Amino acid sequence: MSGLHRSPRTGFSTEFTEYREYSPGDDVRFLDWKVMARTDREFIKKFEDETNLRCTFMVDFSRSMEFGGDDAGVKKSDYGRTFAASLAWFLTQQRDAVGLATFDRDVREFIPPRYRQDQLKTILGRLETQPAGNATDLCQALEKLASLVGKRGMVVLVSDFLSPLDEMERCLSLFTAAGHDVRAVQVLHPREVDFSFEDAAIFEDMESGRNLILDPGMAREAYQQKYNAHNAALDAMFSAQGIPGFRVTTAEPLERVLQRFLEERPTRAVVRQRRSNARSAA
Amino acid sequence: MSFLTPLYLLGTLGLAIPIILHLLHDRPKNKQEFGSLMFLDKTKPPVDRKRRPTHLLLLLLRCLALLLLAFVFARPFVTVDDPADAARRDRQWITVLLDRSASMQRGDLWAQAKAKTQTAFAQLGPGDRFTLIAFDDSTEPLVEIKSWLGSPSEAEVKARLDRLTKPGFGGSNIGQALVLAGELIQGDDPGSDEPPLARHEIVVISDLQTGSRLSDVQGYEWPTGIRVSLRQIGEDDQGNAGIEQVASRAPWAAAEAVPSFRISNSANSIADELEFLAHTTAGDSLSQKVHVPPGRSRVIELPSEWAGKSVERLAIQGDAAEFDNQFHFAQKRQQTVRIVYVGEDKPNDAEGSLFYLASAFQQSSALDFQLEAVSGKSTGPLPEADLLVIGDAVDDPLAEALGQAIEGGATALMVVQSPGQTANLRRWVGADDVVIRDIASSDYALLQSLKLDDPLLAVFHDARFSDFTNLHFWKHRELQNLPDEGIDVLARFDSGAPAWLAMRRGDGRLLVMASGWTPADSQLALSTKFIPLLYSILQPVLEGKTQSRQFVVGSNVNVTRFNNGQAGGGITVMPPGDGAAAISVDTSFTPTAPGLYTAKGSDWSETFAVNLTAAESRTEPIVMDQFKKLGLPMTDPVASPAEIAAAAASVEKTEVHRREYWQWALAAVLLFVTLETALAAKGSRAAEPVMT
Numbered sequence: 002m003s004g005l006h007r008s009p010r011t012g013f014s015t016e017f018t019e020y021r022e023y024s025p026g027d028d029v030r031f032l033d034w035k036v037m038a039r040t041d042r043e044f045i046k047k048f049e050d051e052t053n054l055r056c057t058f059m060v061d062f063s064r065s066m067e068f069g070g071d072d073a074g075v076k077k078s079d080y081g082r083t084f085a086a087s088l089a090w091f092l093t094q095q096r097d098a099v100g101l102a103t104f105d106r107d108v109r110e111f112i113p114p115r116y117r118q119d120q121l122k123t124i125l126g127r128l129e130t131q132p133a134g135n136a137t138d139l140c141q142a143l144e145k146l147a148s149l150v151g152k153r154g155m156v157v158l159v160s161d162f163l164s165p166l167d168e169m170e171r172c173l174s175l176f177t178a179a180g181h182d183v184r185a186v187q188v189l190h191p192r193e194v195d196f197s198f199e200d201a202a203i204f205e206d207m208e209s210g211r212n213l214i215l216d217p218g219m220a221r222e223a224y225q226q227k228y229n230a231h232n233a234a235l236d237a238m239f240s241a242q243g244i245p246g247f248r249v250t251t252a253e254p255l256e257r258v259l260q261r262f263l264e265e266r267p268t269r270a271v272v273r274q275r276r277s278n279a280r281s282a283a
Numbered sequence: 284m285s286f287l288t289p290l291y292l293l294g295t296l297g298l299a300i301p302i303i304l305h306l307l308h309d310r311p312k313n314k315q316e317f318g319s320l321m322f323l324d325k326t327k328p329p330v331d332r333k334r335r336p337t338h339l340l341l342l343l344l345r346c347l348a349l350l351l352l353a354f355v356f357a358r359p360f361v362t363v364d365d366p367a368d369a370a371r372r373d374r375q376w377i378t379v380l381l382d383r384s385a386s387m388q389r390g391d392l393w394a395q396a397k398a399k400t401q402t403a404f405a406q407l408g409p410g411d412r413f414t415l416i417a418f419d420d421s422t423e424p425l426v427e428i429k430s431w432l433g434s435p436s437e438a439e440v441k442a443r444l445d446r447l448t449k450p451g452f453g454g455s456n457i458g459q460a461l462v463l464a465g466e467l468i469q470g471d472d473p474g475s476d477e478p479p480l481a482r483h484e485i486v487v488i489s490d491l492q493t494g495s496r497l498s499d500v501q502g503y504e505w506p507t508g509i510r511v512s513l514r515q516i517g518e519d520d521q522g523n524a525g526i527e528q529v530a531s532r533a534p535w536a537a538a539e540a541v542p543s544f545r546i547s548n549s550a551n552s553i554a555d556e557l558e559f560l561a562h563t564t565a566g567d568s569l570s571q572k573v574h575v576p577p578g579r580s581r582v583i584e585l586p587s588e589w590a591g592k593s594v595e596r597l598a599i600q601g602d603a604a605e606f607d608n609q610f611h612f613a614q615k616r617q618q619t620v621r622i623v624y625v626g627e628d629k630p631n632d633a634e635g636s637l638f639y640l641a642s643a644f645q646q647s648s649a650l651d652f653q654l655e656a657v658s659g660k661s662t663g664p665l666p667e668a669d670l671l672v673i674g675d676a677v678d679d680p681l682a683e684a685l686g687q688a689i690e691g692g693a694t695a696l697m698v699v700q701s702p703g704q705t706a707n708l709r710r711w712v713g714a715d716d717v718v719i720r721d722i723a724s725s726d727y728a729l730l731q732s733l734k735l736d737d738p739l740l741a742v743f744h745d746a747r748f749s750d751f752t753n754l755h756f757w758k759h760r761e762l763q764n765l766p767d768e769g770i771d772v773l774a775r776f777d778s779g780a781p782a783w784l785a786m787r788r789g790d791g792r793l794l795v796m797a798s799g800w801t802p803a804d805s806q807l808a809l810s811t812k813f814i815p816l817l818y819s820i821l822q823p824v825l826e827g828k829t830q831s832r833q834f835v836v837g838s839n840v841n842v843t844r845f846n847n848g849q850a851g852g853g854i855t856v857m858p859p860g861d862g863a864a865a866i867s868v869d870t871s872f873t874p875t876a877p878g879l880y881t882a883k884g885s886d887w888s889e890t891f892a893v894n895l896t897a898a899e900s901r902t903e904p905i906v907m908d909q910f911k912k913l914g915l916p917m918t919d920p921v922a923s924p925a926e927i928a929a930a931a932a933s934v935e936k937t938e939v940h941r942r943e944y945w946q947w948a949l950a951a952v953l954l955f956v957t958l959e960t961a962l963a964a965k966g967s968r969a970a971e972p973v974m975t
Contacts, residue, residue, distance in 0.1 A: 068318040077318070163319040193318055202315040204323065213320055220323055227322035
């Protein structure tokens with residue numbers, strides 16, 4: 002068994018993680034005899050499990066992701082799906098198990114992470130279907146997915162995160178607490194960032210169908226205030242959960258975004274801390 | 284430029300509507316899908332500060348269309364003032380009737396009336412005709428300008444008005460003035476070289492008080508082509524109280540010694556507690572409070588404690604208008620009436636005629652009866668008398684004298700009581716075959732065929748007094764062979780025989796009764812008809828010699844009736860006031876101001892009082908409906924067919940000009956609306972919503 006990725010599980014590998022006092026029932030094979038000889042105490046040596054990566058892409062297929070297109074640039078959904086497909090291709094190339102979950106207000110489709118010949122084809126096929134969902138209920142979908150995703154692994158959440166954040170932290174914590182390496186990719190359209198509309202129009206919510214007659218010039222300031230406050234709250238939540246967040250707009254070239262994403266060290270703050278503690282104890 | 288219906292110009296306020304609508308955004312037509320509206324709030328309808336030029340043009344067109352529409356409805360027209368046009372203009376005749384009655388003395392009514400007269404000048408154009416007539420009880424033409432010349436004519440009228448410093452004391456007779464003005468217009472015969480007068484307007488400038496007389500207008504056939512406009516001066520909002528003497532029915536019949544006065548208060552009066560004052564010749568003032576509620580009148584007798592104090596002036600105080608608060612009062616003087624009874628009766632014989640005659644003519648404060656009895660056999664001269672009553676046969680010398688007195692103007696009443704009077708009757712009637720025959724009948728006779736229209740019996744004309752069936756004649760005589768002509772049979776007995784006869788003899792009158800009034804003859808002396816009948820016989824006599832002491836301004840005072848009807852020539856009248864000059868009067872005099880006047884003869888002088896007409900005190904305005912009911916032409920009439928045509932042509936001429944204006948304006952409105960539609964359609968196509 003070999004792999005490129007550090008497994009979230011401790012197991013048999015060459016990289017030491019930490020010591021733990023022996024308790025009856027532990028496998029005596031992991032006793033550190035040298036330490037026992039020196040200190041006359043039994044310690045179990047723990048190693049990080051180096052394994053193939055299990056990565057699940059969770060892609061938002063709600064109607065709000067359909068914003069954009071034509072002269073307004075790339076649709077958010079196209080951008081997000083391309084991003085997920087590109088990464089899936091990378092991972093498949095290095096023999097990692099890749100899975101896909103699509104959701105809107107509920108989980109629409111779930112392909113468990115596998116390494117198979119036709120896995121990538123299946124995933125790409127699924128990604129090509131057009132999003133037809135209604136409202137996004139990110140939390141409800143995440144709750145369901147948390148029960149579906151079994152083994153710990155990497156979870157890449159691709160969404161615009163434009164929904165109330167009240168319950169979001171609790172739902173994300175279902176993954177982080179289970180030891181998943183969660184990455185959040187927030188895909189936005191440039192117009193959602195700067196609200197750069199000019200003419201007054203009837204603004205229709207793509208999910209709820211609600212209408213508002215607006216003069217963008219008058220509404221822009223209030224919009225940006227609320228938008229910035231939302232993103233600040235989102236960032237704070239990611240940071241609290243130890244989730245690296247990537248905010249991208251569909252105007253950014255995809256290759257750069259991919260590069261930036263891959264350059265991010267795939268480590269978790271919590272894990273690193275524990276490992277350093279064990280080393281100092283040794 | 285003027286407008287026929289300028290109120291429509293308010294429609295220009297509607298310009299605000301397109302301006303506001305253009306400042307507001309149109310409700311956007313384009314739909315913009317957006318990921319999530321969670322960061323967006325509803326905003327107010329935005330005000331567009333960046334107006335596109337096309338929109339400005341639209342706004343301009345819409346505003347212009349609205350402006351012109353208001354303009355069209357306001358019917359603009361231009362009055363051309365060039366002299367050539369003025370010459371073509373139809374001439375008009377404006378007659379101003381200026382009220383100068385006593386009620387115009389209130390407040391500043393007179394100044395207002397004069398100012399209002401001058402406003403009539405504005406209506407006058409060159410060549411128009413203008414007449415100014417002042418009226419009270421009478422009418423007086425003040426100014427007549429046949430061709431109005433503008434400023435010089437104005438100056439002339441103003442100068443004449445300035446001479447009228449204040450109104451008079453007369454009553455107000457609007458009806459008479461209106462009829463006079465109407466007749467002036469009707470009687471006008473324009474010369475052939477003058478342009479005809481197309482319009483006639485009578486402008487009445489008056490306070491239009493209720494006391495004004497309008498009766499003359501009733502039934503007056505207004506000439507066509509006249510318009511009467513009423514300009515009311517002043518608004519009587521405080522009411523007025525007035526005082527007048529309660530007149531007795533006939534000045535000599537006044538049995539009551541105490542004069543009474545009616546104080547009336549108008550319905551809109553602010554005062555109800557008035558003070559009744561009396562000023563005596565000695566300069567004293569007496570007063571008492573009188574409560575007269577608004578809209579009511581009250582008759583009060585001169586208080587007995589005032590009666591003996593030779594009151595010369597009465598007054599009321601406490602109402603709003605002062606002009607009518609004085610009442611001048613001249614005490615009555617007793618008139619002497621001489622009655623001669625020719626007959627053998629004793630004055631205290633209740634069976635004789637004289638007894639009842641003396642009882643009928645009782646002394647009163649107004650009349651002093653001097654009754655003298657003369658025997659028929661008397662040979663002395665016949666005393667002077669106002670009434671001769673002959674109750675018995677008269678001897679020839681006296682009959683001769685009586686006949687001459689009757690021919691000379693005396694009034695004689697002959698009571699036929701026996702056939703013995705046949706000779707007298709023949710002489711006085713002038714018919715030798717007249718026979719007096721006693722009618723012997725066990726039944727009584729009644730009167731019939733009474734000539735109640737005759738002045739002598741007019742007093743019984745009223746149905747309440749015309750019942751003679753209770754008057755029984757026990758005995759009567761039949762007068763036979765009376766001449767057919769020259770004799771009025773005033774009443775007949777039920778047998779058909781004449782009962783009461785009247786005839787003129789020379790300047791005098793002879794009345795004959797075929798039955799006496801003594802109880803032996805009839806019930807006449809004891810009936811209610813007796814005294815009225817005697818006074819009725821006496822009335823023409825009294826009218827010739829008695830005179831009231833109370834007159835109103837503008838009435839005719841017959842000065843010859845003063846001094847017991849014996850005032851001769853050379854009478855002077857002294858008007859009230861200290862420095863007034865005496866006026867020499869021949870027979871009659873018309874006072875123009877209130878006050879106590881004195882008429883003086885060679886050896887006598889009498890005082891009489893002149894007051895305002897009581898109607899002048901009724902100052903509340905006449906209800907306008909009354910004028911309409913009287914048929915006053917208060918709307919624009921059109922006269923002859925020629926004038927109708929002229930007027931129609933004139934209207935047509937003006938209308939053509941007007942129509943041209945509003946037609947052009949309407950065409951412009953249509954043009955603007957078309958342009959606006961085209962522009963708006965183009966604009967809406969250009970702004971087709973972009974769907975995402």
